[in-house]
Amino acid sequence: MNEEFKEHITKSLTQNMRLDGRKNDEFRKITIETGVSKTAEGSARVICGDTEVMAGVKLALGTPYPDTPNDGVLSTNTELLPMSNPNYESGPPKIESIEIARVIDRGIREGKAMDTKKLCVEAGEKVWMVSLDVIPINMDGNLLDLGALACMAALKNAKFPEVKDGKADYKHLSKKGLPLLETPIEVTVVKIGENFIVDPTEDEESVLDSRLTVAVLESGNLCALQKGGDKPLTAEEVDKMVELAIKKSKELRKLL
Amino acid sequence: MSKLLVKNKEIIVPGQVVAEGMDYLPSFGTYRLKDKILANRLGVVMIDGKVIKAIPLAGRYKPRRNDTIIGRVIDILMSGWRVETNSPYSAVLPLQDASFDYIKKGTDLTKYFGLDDYVVAKITNVTSQNLVDISTKGPGLRKLSGGRILYVNTHKVPRIIGKQGSMVSMIKDTTGCKITVGQNGIVWIQGEPAMEIIAVEVIKKIEDESHIPGLTDNIKAFLEKKTGKKVVISKPVENSEGNSYSESAERPAPKPFVRPAHKPFVKPAPKPFTKPASKPVQKTQVKGDKK
Amino acid sequence: MSKYKKRFDGRKFDETRPIEAEAGVIKKADGSARFKIGNTVAYAAVYGPRELFPRNQHDPKKGKLRCNYSMMAFSGTGERIRPGPNRRAKEISMVTEKALLPVVDLSDYPNAVVDVFIELPETDAGSRCAGICAASIALADAGIIMKDMVASVSMGNIDGQLVLDLDYAEEAFEDGDVADIPIAMIPSTGELTLLQMDGFISPKDLKKAIELVKKPMEKIAEIQRKAVQNRYKVK
Numbered sequence: 001m002n003e004e005f006k007e008h009i010t011k012s013l014t015q016n017m018r019l020d021g022r023k024n025d026e027f028r029k030i031t032i033e034t035g036v037s038k039t040a041e042g043s044a045r046v047i048c049g050d051t052e053v054m055a056g057v058k059l060a061l062g063t064p065y066p067d068t069p070n071d072g073v074l075s076t077n078t079e080l081l082p083m084s085n086p087n088y089e090s091g092p093p094k095i096e097s098i099e100i101a102r103v104i105d106r107g108i109r110e111g112k113a114m115d116t117k118k119l120c121v122e123a124g125e126k127v128w129m130v131s132l133d134v135i136p137i138n139m140d141g142n143l144l145d146l147g148a149l150a151c152m153a154a155l156k157n158a159k160f161p162e163v164k165d166g167k168a169d170y171k172h173l174s175k176k177g178l179p180l181l182e183t184p185i186e187v188t189v190v191k192i193g194e195n196f197i198v199d200p201t202e203d204e205e206s207v208l209d210s211r212l213t214v215a216v217l218e219s220g221n222l223c224a225l226q227k228g229g230d231k232p233l234t235a236e237e238v239d240k241m242v243e244l245a246i247k248k249s250k251e252l253r254k255l256l
Numbered sequence: 257m258s259k260l261l262v263k264n265k266e267i268i269v270p271g272q273v274v275a276e277g278m279d280y281l282p283s284f285g286t287y288r289l290k291d292k293i294l295a296n297r298l299g300v301v302m303i304d305g306k307v308i309k310a311i312p313l314a315g316r317y318k319p320r321r322n323d324t325i326i327g328r329v330i331d332i333l334m335s336g337w338r339v340e341t342n343s344p345y346s347a348v349l350p351l352q353d354a355s356f357d358y359i360k361k362g363t364d365l366t367k368y369f370g371l372d373d374y375v376v377a378k379i380t381n382v383t384s385q386n387l388v389d390i391s392t393k394g395p396g397l398r399k400l401s402g403g404r405i406l407y408v409n410t411h412k413v414p415r416i417i418g419k420q421g422s423m424v425s426m427i428k429d430t431t432g433c434k435i436t437v438g439q440n441g442i443v444w445i446q447g448e449p450a451m452e453i454i455a456v457e458v459i460k461k462i463e464d465e466s467h468i469p470g471l472t473d474n475i476k477a478f479l480e481k482k483t484g485k486k487v488v489i490s491k492p493v494e495n496s497e498g499n500s501y502s503e504s505a506e507r508p509a510p511k512p513f514v515r516p517a518h519k520p521f522v523k524p525a526p527k528p529f530t531k532p533a534s535k536p537v538q539k540t541q542v543k544g545d546k547k
Numbered sequence: 548m549s550k551y552k553k554r555f556d557g558r559k560f561d562e563t564r565p566i567e568a569e570a571g572v573i574k575k576a577d578g579s580a581r582f583k584i585g586n587t588v589a590y591a592a593v594y595g596p597r598e599l600f601p602r603n604q605h606d607p608k609k610g611k612l613r614c615n616y617s618m619m620a621f622s623g624t625g626e627r628i629r630p631g632p633n634r635r636a637k638e639i640s641m642v643t644e645k646a647l648l649p650v651v652d653l654s655d656y657p658n659a660v661v662d663v664f665i666e667l668p669e670t671d672a673g674s675r676c677a678g679i680c681a682a683s684i685a686l687a688d689a690g691i692i693m694k695d696m697v698a699s700v701s702m703g704n705i706d707g708q709l710v711l712d713l714d715y716a717e718e719a720f721e722d723g724d725v726a727d728i729p730i731a732m733i734p735s736t737g738e739l740t741l742l743q744m745d746g747f748i749s750p751k752d753l754k755k756a757i758e759l760v761k762k763p764m765e766k767i768a769e770i771q772r773k774a775v776q777n778r779y780k781v782k
Contacts, residue, residue: 131621
């Protein structure tokens, strides 16, 4: 990271102007498309500025965990494709992608987005396993918020396969959607110098001091948090960041 | 009977048959396959009498001697710096070519150029194996402080610069930004935030529309609309039709170097020492490994 | 007489599924494309020529072409596909590389590498062919010197009937032998750069299949070239 570049960005932000002309608290234009992969039981594409991310839901019948015999299983994965950015390399998942997957997963899980009890087919024997995959096509920042948004859109788009002789018949999807209860929205507020911004580009992410991801429910309550970046945050700063995240979450919620 | 299958300045794509018959001659960007001439790279076709060539529209930069580029310092070596050049080949900036000062052995080299610094440099030598040497001794060559970096299509660099720097001067004069354009497709911009944004927009517009006739007029109108200022073109303006692609042709004469707005006087560089082209000498200098 | 008299989806025997192609869809890449044939979709991104690591892979004579084919986790009908390289993906990556290599000229870029990443969000058979088509468009879009596009499509033989561009339903035909022959071709010379087959076919039918695929290949190459040109259309 180039210190002088950071100074340059910061100087601009103090005038409430981003390098791409946006205001500090402004998202890039977002479009959401669902049903973008016919092989997935549910799918969505989110395009925001130059960032494009896909999410797909796969449903399978499997055995529940012994300690939760009546609950379906949710798992979330992110693969930072080397196709989507020159800085990504092939190989096993790096910590960056693990964090994104885990924070998205936390929002959905702790926000009780899904009634996992309703995913149970036969207690202790057979439940629906929900696999969420978040994949960037072109990565120019803010993968976390946009990935989470794509996931919620894909979950809403998903339909169960028909069940035939105790097996999923993937060629025939039923009309039944997933038992969704809540829509957690994740918003990451980034601190650069003394400025707070949302929806950072890759350039802005490269110079951030700290960031706070906030998963917000419709009630305005929070269901997951993740602080990142090398610098600490004061309690007042956290307050401000949460407030901004809640405000922005209302805008994103309208898109779904 | 020979037949031409494309119009002049049409965009041609690999494998496309551009002419049939033996009367036409393939040049850069085209080749002969039996009695046909086909394109072998994406470009704008130029028909010059019987010669058919293509001016490339895409592709990465390849270091060439005497080009002025913007590079990023990626490593500090025993006796110089390794600089990333936005090409497949990184360059070495040797101590003796870095500054007019005498740099004593054991000096902290980061005092001159630190990691991740951007520099304006001139390519002094490129070997057959693409080992690249650069120098920062010379007019306009220096470390870049502050500002932002923009990556552009290297084939559009001549259009961004314009004839004798007319295009970039127009952007600089209207926006008040300092702008340096490297031949390797890296552009450095520094100015007031709002003006910088306009400068970036304009450069991207040139990049997107450089193959469309009437570029200068379109850009002038765009700048006027964006800034609300009247644009005065002081320097000779490139002919928007005519040979608008000629200056980006394969191996042009030395390209115009764009000076920053406020250039301190620097004494001209001594002619860089280059090895005779006819007898390529094996490099003995140890190149620092990146990884 | 073949038991396969009419195609399941109503196509003619020598008809491909509908094709859509677009170049420049991934902004971070040096060249990119999206190629859709029926319900099989392939993205391709080209990065390079760029510096190659590790150095022991350097070729001082010319640049290296490196392809990576991968199916997204949700791109198959049925259960989720575990991401990451498996034996199938590795083999397809290799044959894709060999399919493209004969047309590209990287002699200007010794010691460097051109990376091609192919990703499939949705598949319905013919994924390696779609990948090769997308990769060709992306390479051309990246300004790589190449003597032609590589077009690719599969030929099939269903119980003695030659058919173009099999989908999954046809691959699974049960009342007779099925052969699936993915082919890639340099349209200007008619040379084959990919040829694989699984199933049963007579040598005579194979010869016929290769002859019949020429015309459709030319059509596909036209679509590929249009995709690259369209990127520069005056808006």
